[in-house]
Amino acid sequence: MKTFLFRSMIGIFFGAFVSVLITFAFIYFGGYETIDSGTFFKNSLGSIFCGWFFSTSPLYFELPFLKLHHQTILHFITVTILFFILSVGIGWIPFNVTSILITAILFIVGYVIMWLCFYLYFKHEAKKLNEELR
Structure with a gap:
């Protein structure tokens, strides 16, 4: 529970920080005088x-009774559903088939790239630790 609360706070603060940065970018680079x-x-x-759900959902990967593919499937389903409900609901993605399909493809490609990067990083770290133990 302590880890969940800590990650929640980090995610909330990071999401707020990103929001402020995006707002500043729109004002400074977009030429908006008011918002x-x-x-x-x-x-x-x-x-x-x-920020909150992207920072807390990786807790699936810390559940030792789940295999990696189960953790990945649960994580993917969770973040995909939450992201698309939020994005369509707020208006980040227009509610039409073309926009949703393009975003879904980009989301899946981004997810696969990020997953592979984390997988290769942790595989490399495990290899390094195993070599140090020998």
């Missing part, structure tokens, strides 16, 4: 919620 407070509030809450 709509309702839109800012909605997007900030979405970013905070994304």
